[in-house]
Amino acid sequence: MTEDLKVFLNESKQKIDERLPHFIEKLQAPESLKESMNYSLKAGGKRLRPVLLLAVLEGFGKSSEKGIEAACAIEMVHTYSLIHDDLPAMDDDDVRRGKPTNHKVFGEAAAILAGDALLTYSFELLSTLTEDPEIVVSLIAEFARAIGAEGMVGGQISDMEGENKDLSIAELENIHHHKTGDLMVYSIVAGAILAGATEEDKTNLRKFGRELGLLFQIKDDILDIEGDVASIGKPVGSDAGNNKGTYPSILGMQGAKERLEAHIDLAVTSLKKVDMDHTMLMELTKYVANRNH
Numbered sequence: 001m002t003e004d005l006k007v008f009l010n011e012s013k014q015k016i017d018e019r020l021p022h023f024i025e026k027l028q029a030p031e032s033l034k035e036s037m038n039y040s041l042k043a044g045g046k047r048l049r050p051v052l053l054l055a056v057l058e059g060f061g062k063s064s065e066k067g068i069e070a071a072c073a074i075e076m077v078h079t080y081s082l083i084h085d086d087l088p089a090m091d092d093d094d095v096r097r098g099k100p101t102n103h104k105v106f107g108e109a110a111a112i113l114a115g116d117a118l119l120t121y122s123f124e125l126l127s128t129l130t131e132d133p134e135i136v137v138s139l140i141a142e143f144a145r146a147i148g149a150e151g152m153v154g155g156q157i158s159d160m161e162g163e164n165k166d167l168s169i170a171e172l173e174n175i176h177h178h179k180t181g182d183l184m185v186y187s188i189v190a191g192a193i194l195a196g197a198t199e200e201d202k203t204n205l206r207k208f209g210r211e212l213g214l215l216f217q218i219k220d221d222i223l224d225i226e227g228d229v230a231s232i233g234k235p236v237g238s239d240a241g242n243n244k245g246t247y248p249s250i251l252g253m254q255g256a257k258e259r260l261e262a263h264i265d266l267a268v269t270s271l272k273k274v275d276m277d278h279t280m281l282m283e284l285t286k287y288v289a290n291r292n293h
């Protein structure tokens with residue numbers, strides 16, 4: 001990792017980590033609910049989606065302050081998705097971000113409600129942005145599409161329905177485009193909307209985001225086999241345990257790694273077409289593909 005990326009990641013993560021609990025503190029809501037929401041938000045995480053939004057703003061020469069609220073809203077939704085994903089009705093996982101999962105600490109009902117509250121609050125946060133109302137509406141509409149039935153939620157149910165089945169690579173890609181990719185694409189496009197990017201630049205950033213989402217997920221599948229529990233903060237072997245089709249299970253480990261390289265090339269090609277400073281997004285792409293956590 002370059003020194004510039006290390007500094008950017010640390011600074012961005014720090015800004016998000018500082019702001020997130022502050023948003024929860026000011027809620028006039030039952031303390032038990034706030035505690036459960038904050039537990040998962042504060043449990044750590046790479047903050048990759050907020051970092052992507054801030055990197056896009058920086059690439060267009062805009063201040064990252066402009067994107068903090070939207071970045072926090074995105075992290076809230078990502079955190080809700082992980083809380084629900086870990087529930088017994090879904091992946092039934094006990095450890096997340098190196099800590100006991102939310103339902104293990106607070107019980108299933110509180111975990112479901114903490115997720116619901118984070119999701120709902122994210123929309124409230126976006127609605128209070130001081131941008132032009134047209135921009136706010138477009139940010140909210142695109143967000144709803146990315147994380148709802150046509151996006152992340154749809155991807156999650158396809159993922160669950162795909163368990164114990166022989167999936168083709170096309171089916172697997174479709175699951176990942178929605179389950180993982182759509183929120184990542186949104187993080188990038190939200191940065192572009194806030195930066196006032198042209199339609200052409202937004203289209204190429206969307207293509208870049210789709211490739212980044214896939215390569216992120218291929219790496220996640222690889223780490224589920226080759227990763228180290230202490231680094232990834234969640235159990236290894238969970239995909240095999242849940243009988244999920246993954247890139248290594250369909251293509252073999254070597255095939256999955258070749259696929260990862262191919263998606264890096266495709267991501268870089270789309271990114272280079274965008275009229276911006278690509279340095280940080282280029283570095284982030286390499287980081288996502290080579291990470292060990």
Ligand SMILES: CC(C)=CCC/C(C)=C/COP(=O)(O)OP(=O)(O)O
Nearest residue numbers: 081082084085091152153156179180
């Ligand atoms: C609406 C919901 C609940 C969406 C969940 C979306 C999501 C990306 C879950 C984690 O995927 P994963 O199970 O592949 O990852 P991990 O290995 O981190 O559990």
Ligand SMILES: C=C(C)CCOP(=O)(O)OP(=O)(O)O
Nearest residue numbers: 044045046047048097180220
């Ligand atoms: C989409 C997947 C595979 C869920 C985990 O996402 P991250 O790996 O970004 O999780 P955190 O760092 O936020 O915990």
